Amino acid sequence: MSTIIYIPRDSSAVSMGADDVANAFNREAQRLGVELRIVRNGSRGLYWLEPMVEVETPVGRIAYGPVHPEDAASFFKPEFLLSGEHRLRLGPTEEIPYLKNQERLTFARVGITDPVSLDDYLAHGGYRGLDRALSMSGAQIVEEVTTSGLRGRGGAGFPAGIKWKTTLGIEAKQKYVVCNADEGDSGTFSDRMIMEGDPLVLIEGMTIAAIVVGATDGYIYLRSEYPDAFITLNEALDAARRGGYLGGNIRGSGKSFDIEVYVGAGAYICGEETAMLESLEGKRGMVRFKPPLPAIAGLFGQPTIINNVITLASVPIILERGGAFYKDYGMGRSRGTIPIQLAGNVKRPGLIEKAFGVTLRDIIYEYGGGTASGRPVRAVQVGGPLGAYFPESMLDVAMDYEAIVAKGGILGHGGIVVFDDTVDLAQQARYAMEFCAIESCGKCTPCRIGSTRGVEVIDRIIATRGAEKSASVELLRDLCDTMTAGSLCALGGLTPLPVMSALRFFPGDFGLSSNNE
Amino acid sequence: MDTAHSWDEAAVESIALSLRDKPGALMLILRRVQDTIGWVPPDSVPVIAKILNLSRAEVHGVVTFYHDFRHAPPGKNVIKVCRAESCQSMGAVALAEHVKKSLSCDFGQTSPDGTFTLDAVYCFGNCACSPAVMVNGKLLGRVTPKSFDEVIGKTAAGR
Numbered sequence: 081m082s083t084i085i086y087i088p089r090d091s092s093a094v095s096m097g098a099d100d101v102a103n104a105f106n107r108e109a110q111r112l113g114v115e116l117r118i119v120r121n122g123s124r125g126l127y128w129l130e131p132m133v134e135v136e137t138p139v140g141r142i143a144y145g146p147v148h149p150e151d152a153a154s155f156f157k158p159e160f161l162l163s164g165e166h167r168l169r170l171g172p173t174e175e176i177p178y179l180k181n182q183e184r185l186t187f188a189r190v191g192i193t194d195p196v197s198l199d200d201y202l203a204h205g206g207y208r209g210l211d212r213a214l215s216m217s218g219a220q221i222v223e224e225v226t227t228s229g230l231r232g233r234g235g236a237g238f239p240a241g242i243k244w245k246t247t248l249g250i251e252a253k254q255k256y257v258v259c260n261a262d263e264g265d266s267g268t269f270s271d272r273m274i275m276e277g278d279p280l281v282l283i284e285g286m287t288i289a290a291i292v293v294g295a296t297d298g299y300i301y302l303r304s305e306y307p308d309a310f311i312t313l314n315e316a317l318d319a320a321r322r323g324g325y326l327g328g329n330i331r332g333s334g335k336s337f338d339i340e341v342y343v344g345a346g347a348y349i350c351g352e353e354t355a356m357l358e359s360l361e362g363k364r365g366m367v368r369f370k371p372p373l374p375a376i377a378g379l380f381g382q383p384t385i386i387n388n389v390i391t392l393a394s395v396p397i398i399l400e401r402g403g404a405f406y407k408d409y410g411m412g413r414s415r416g417t418i419p420i421q422l423a424g425n426v427k428r429p430g431l432i433e434k435a436f437g438v439t440l441r442d443i444i445y446e447y448g449g450g451t452a453s454g455r456p457v458r459a460v461q462v463g464g465p466l467g468a469y470f471p472e473s474m475l476d477v478a479m480d481y482e483a484i485v486a487k488g489g490i491l492g493h494g495g496i497v498v499f500d501d502t503v504d505l506a507q508q509a510r511y512a513m514e515f516c517a518i519e520s521c522g523k524c525t526p527c528r529i530g531s532t533r534g535v536e537v538i539d540r541i542i543a544t545r546g547a548e549k550s551a552s553v554e555l556l557r558d559l560c561d562t563m564t565a566g567s568l569c570a571l572g573g574l575t576p577l578p579v580m581s582a583l584r585f586f587p588g589d590f591g592l593s594s595n596n597e
Numbered sequence: 598m599d600t601a602h603s604w605d606e607a608a609v610e611s612i613a614l615s616l617r618d619k620p621g622a623l624m625l626i627l628r629r630v631q632d633t634i635g636w637v638p639p640d641s642v643p644v645i646a647k648i649l650n651l652s653r654a655e656v657h658g659v660v661t662f663y664h665d666f667r668h669a670p671p672g673k674n675v676i677k678v679c680r681a682e683s684c685q686s687m688g689a690v691a692l693a694e695h696v697k698k699s700l701s702c703d704f705g706q707t708s709p710d711g712t713f714t715l716d717a718v719y720c721f722g723n724c725a726c727s728p729a730v731m732v733n734g735k736l737l738g739r740v741t742p743k744s745f746d747e748v749i750g751k752t753a754a755g756r
Binding site for chain 1: 620621622623624625627628658659662663664665666679681682683684685686687718719720721722723724725726727729734736737738739
C-alpha cells in the first residue's frame, strides 16, 4: 500500500514553495522506488506553518511544517519511517490548538479533501444539503435559510433569506444566481481558500440557490488576481457536471443549472454588486442606483440572487443540518460562524472560523500570538480598506456585525490586519483616500473628486501647523461628511471610516494634540 | 517593435467573432485579446466595436476602465507588487521602493530596456504571507528586498 501525503495546492502555500516541496517529494520517492501518493489539498489555514505537509498514518494525519524542498529526503530515512519523529513534527493536525479551538462549519472540508475530487467531497458529507433541498419546495428552503440567520458575508450583512425570498416571489422567464468572488479587501482570503480548497461546497450552495428560484444560469465573478482559483473552480465544475450535479436534470430532479466562471479585470469596485452586474454585462463597472434591487431586476434586467462566496458556501451545511443547528452558533443578530482572516504583522496569521462573539483581542493574541515583528500592537484595521483603524485599547470588541458598528467600524468580510508601533496612521489615512481615488468608478462626485482632494488635504494637515492645520482638519471632516452622505456605494461612503478613525484615535500621527476637537 | 507583441487585425477579429454572441461579450473579448497578445492595442478598438455594433467610445470606455487592460505592450517580464494594507504592515512600502529602483521603473511603467514591466496590485489574497509579489504569474510570499533580488536575478538570466 502506498503512503498518502498531503501538500496544499492553495496559492498562499504555493507562494511559500508548496509546489517545489511536492516536486521534491516526488523526485525522492521515484529515486528510492517508494510508492507515494501526493494529494494536493486545500490549506488548513495555519499559514505560518506553510508549506505544511501531512502524512496519513494509522492514527490519523500527522502534520509537519514549514517544510522546504531540501527537507524532503529526511522524510524517507528509516529513522523517520519507524517513529515519525522529525524536527518539523507538529503532531496530529486536528490537535494543533489553533485548529482544534475553531468551529469549522463552512470550512469543514478545507484542507482535508482533494478539492476537485467529487468522490472525496461525497465521502465527507458533500451534496447532502442539495439532496435534502431537492425534496423541499423553494419556500421551504428559504424558510430554512431564514431560520439559520445567515447574513451576507461579503460585508453588508444583509439577511440571505430575505434576498432569496424576494427573487423567489417574482415571475420571470430567466433568473440568475451570481456569486461575488471579487474578494478585493486587503487582509481577506477566505473566498480564495474556499475556491481553491473546497470549490464544490460553493457549487453546491449556488445550485441550492438556483433550485429555490428556478435559475438555470449561474456566474462566479472571480477577480483576475486569483488565477489558481480559476483553475480549481473549473476542475470542480467539470467534476460536478460529470457526476450529474450540474447541467440538465440534476440528480434526476428534472431541474437544470450550470455555472460559468467569469474573470474580472482588476477593478476593486466590481466587488460592489451592481458594478459587478455591469461588468458581467460587458460594460464599465459603474455602480447602479438602487432600486431596483438586483433581486428584482439584476443581471440583464432579470431577477438575480447575488451572494458572496462564503454566504453561498455556508448554505449546504444549513440545508444538511437545519437552520436551527446553524443558528445555535453566534451572538445577538450575528448567527452562525464567521471565517476570520488574520493577516498583516502577526506571528501566526491564518484562517480562524469561529462562532460570532470572539473578541479581537483573543484572535490577535491567543490565536495570532501578537506581532510578527515582536513589537507592540498599535493599530488594527478590521473589515478591509473601508474598515476603521482601532487602537490596541479597543480590542475587547466582539466579532459581531452590530458590536463593531457600535465602535465606529465595520466587520466587513472578516479580515483583520495588524500593525505594530512603527505604523504611521496619517500615512494610512492618506492611503485610504488614494486607494479610493484609484478605484472609484466615478459615478458620484464626492467619491471621484473628494478622494483626490482628501489626499491633498491630508498632505496639508501633515505639512502645516497652527491655524492652517486646524482649518485643514476641519476641511477633512467636512469632506468626509460629504463623501459619507453623497456616495451611492460603500467605496465613497465608507472611505471616511479608516480616515476619521485614524484621525480620532491617532491624532499624534497627524501632528495634532489628543484634544484636536 | 517586438514581434511577440505586434498584433494583427485578423487575430483580434477572429477572437471577437468567436465570442460576439456570448452574454457580456465585450469583456470576454478584451480579456481574450489581452491574454492572447499581452495587451489591447488601441487600433483593435474600432475592429471590436464594429463586430459588436457598439460605438468606438463605448469600447474605449471599457478598455480604459479596468486596470488589467494594457494600452501598450508589456516588457519581457511582468512584476506585480501588492501595495495594500496587509502587505504595508509587513514592509511593502520599502519593498516597493526597492523594486522600483532595481527595475529602473515606476508603477505602471516598463523599464527602459524593455526587460520589466512593474504593476501595482491591490491584494493577491496572500495577506497571511505578506508582503506579496507576483513574477510572471508566479505568486511569492514574505518577500524581502534580498529574496526579490534573487528571484529577479534568476528571471533576468532566463532561468
